[in-house]
Amino acid sequence: MNEKREDISPGSDHQSCDKPRSNCGVVGVYGCPQAAVITYYALHALQHRGQEAAGIVSTEITLGERKPRRQRVYKGAGLVTDVFADFNILTNFLSGNAAIGHNRYSTTGSNNIVNVQPLNVSFKSGQLSISHNGNLTNTRSLWRQLEEEGTIFQTSTDTEIFLHLIARSRKNDPIDQILDSLNTVRGAFSLTMLFGDKLIAARDPHGIRPLALGQLEGGGWIVASETCAFDINRAEYVRDIEPGEVLVFDQSCLDGNEPTQYWIGRKVDEYHHCIFEYIYFSRPDSMVFGDSVDRIRRKLGKVLADESPVRPVDGEPVVVISVPDSSNTATLGFVRNNKKQGIDTRFEIGLIRNHYVGRTFIQPEQDKRELKTRLKFNMVRGVLRGRTVVVVDDSIVRGTTSLQLLRMLRESKPKALHVRISSPPITHPCMYGMDFPSKEELVANKFQGDVEGICNYLQADSLAYLSQEGMLSVVDNSGKKGYCTACFDGHYPVPIEKDVKKDDRET
Numbered sequence: 001m002n003e004k005r006e007d008i009s010p011g012s013d014h015q016s017c018d019k020p021r022s023n024c025g026v027v028g029v030y031g032c033p034q035a036a037v038i039t040y041y042a043l044h045a046l047q048h049r050g051q052e053a054a055g056i057v058s059t060e061i062t063l064g065e066r067k068p069r070r071q072r073v074y075k076g077a078g079l080v081t082d083v084f085a086d087f088n089i090l091t092n093f094l095s096g097n098a099a100i101g102h103n104r105y106s107t108t109g110s111n112n113i114v115n116v117q118p119l120n121v122s123f124k125s126g127q128l129s130i131s132h133n134g135n136l137t138n139t140r141s142l143w144r145q146l147e148e149e150g151t152i153f154q155t156s157t158d159t160e161i162f163l164h165l166i167a168r169s170r171k172n173d174p175i176d177q178i179l180d181s182l183n184t185v186r187g188a189f190s191l192t193m194l195f196g197d198k199l200i201a202a203r204d205p206h207g208i209r210p211l212a213l214g215q216l217e218g219g220g221w222i223v224a225s226e227t228c229a230f231d232i233n234r235a236e237y238v239r240d241i242e243p244g245e246v247l248v249f250d251q252s253c254l255d256g257n258e259p260t261q262y263w264i265g266r267k268v269d270e271y272h273h274c275i276f277e278y279i280y281f282s283r284p285d286s287m288v289f290g291d292s293v294d295r296i297r298r299k300l301g302k303v304l305a306d307e308s309p310v311r312p313v314d315g316e317p318v319v320v321i322s323v324p325d326s327s328n329t330a331t332l333g334f335v336r337n338n339k340k341q342g343i344d345t346r347f348e349i350g351l352i353r354n355h356y357v358g359r360t361f362i363q364p365e366q367d368k369r370e371l372k373t374r375l376k377f378n379m380v381r382g383v384l385r386g387r388t389v390v391v392v393d394d395s396i397v398r399g400t401t402s403l404q405l406l407r408m409l410r411e412s413k414p415k416a417l418h419v420r421i422s423s424p425p426i427t428h429p430c431m432y433g434m435d436f437p438s439k440e441e442l443v444a445n446k447f448q449g450d451v452e453g454i455c456n457y458l459q460a461d462s463l464a465y466l467s468q469e470g471m472l473s474v475v476d477n478s479g480k481k482g483y484c485t486a487c488f489d490g491h492y493p494v495p496i497e498k499d500v501k502k503d504d505r506e507t
Contacts, residue, residue, distance in 0.1 A: 032220030134188030207243025301333025308464030321350030399443030
């Protein structure tokens with residue numbers, strides 16, 4: 001049975017957002033009763049990675065049973081709690097001891113229900129469901145090739161390409177069919193799949209998107225984009241799934257055995273983990289790429305203070321505030337190292353974020369961006385009035401929200417407003433699963449990299465970004481570990497098809 005909620009999600013106002021949009025969250029659970037419930041809570045913890053849609057596929061796998069029960073699918077538009085508002089869906093309809101899940105954020109076409117994952121198909125080798133985080137970079141050529149061979153596409157998402165490549169593979173063994181497809185695609189992918197009696201988890205050879213392995217209390221395995229999905233389920237973080245690694249959980253895992261390890265045939269000299277996972281996307285309580293997001297963000301803030309400290313002109317304390325929530329941790333690091341330089345520095349809560357902003361009626365005469373900023377943030381005026389204030393943020397994309405925010409902060413009559421950004425200027429769009437504006441819309445390009453020009457546009461007293469060297473100094477570069485910094489320098493580690501356009505991509 002394949003059940004879908006045929007509702008349509010509210011359209012996202014991409015143009016009004018001054019942050020890169022998150023990619024997606026994927027989950028896989030194997031060998032645990034009520035696996036869908038575990039998956040639900042994991043998706044709840046990963047809600048920040050995608051808010052447009054959610055879905056779960058489950059099945060029951062019995063030791064020694066040759067043919068697993070039919071996969072059951074439930075998915076819909078909206079937040080996890082909205083899609084699975086009836087808990088009976090999880091405990092009754094989605095019963096079973098194996099499941100995969102997906103939180104969706106897309107780049108385009110977000111309100112089309114057919115694109116909601118996990119995608120599920122039946123073909124000669126059985127039922128196959130897939131959840132995908134990332135973007136493929138050879139989508140166009142694969143689409144053309146498959147269409148010329150008679151493939152009919154049902155969605156506009158590149159995830160469907162995996163399904164067709166697997167189904168059309170000339171290999172006989174299901175795992176070989178999957179490996180065949182993974183060796184054909186290029187780009188960024190972290191995947192969870194249900195195929196027959198198996199759960200498969202895989203990462204692309206560059207390791208661009210994160211994927212971690214955990215073990216549940218009382219037995220059973222869990223795979224997820226971030227380890228915060230483990231904490232909510234009291235699962236123990238085991239390790240990251242390695243770039244290019246494919247883990248297969250089969251019936252032997254129900255007997256306590258570990259998953260079988262395979263490798264994608266393509267090798268790379270260096271991994272290219274997305275450094276923006278540390279800067280903005282991931283939750284600070286997660287382990288990503290084998291390191292603590294909280295620890296990395298604090299270090300980013302410390303190096304930012306070392307490079308660009310702020311001193312008061314009148315000897316009074318410097319007040320440092322964060323733009324909540326993603327810059328909270330970097331702000332703590334900035335405060336610590338600003339103090340270490342002998343500067344009287346105080347961390348204050350100067351902005352309060354409203355976490356319950358929904359769709360709001362906007363009158364024609366109102367400034368849409370200004371109203372959205374005021375809906376999202378409110379000032380603590382007494383903290384700011386008459387003070388030298390440092391506003392720490394993790395990034396600036398278009399600059400529109402930053403401009404409105406600083407205008408609002410000026411109403412509290414601070415003595416000075418200084419802006420510090422815990423990442424370098426963003427100059428290029430991402431091709432690997434993040435939704436940035438076009439190159440022309442990025443404020444760093446509008447001012448041709450002139451930081452003083454951006455500062456004047458934002459009406460700040462000073463502006464400083466973290467240098468790329470400073471950013472890379474805080475992450476582990478040992479062994480094959482490396483990081484994708486394409487959004488800062490345009491050096492794309494995985495080749496991009498020349499005719500790929502941003503609007504042709506789906507996550």
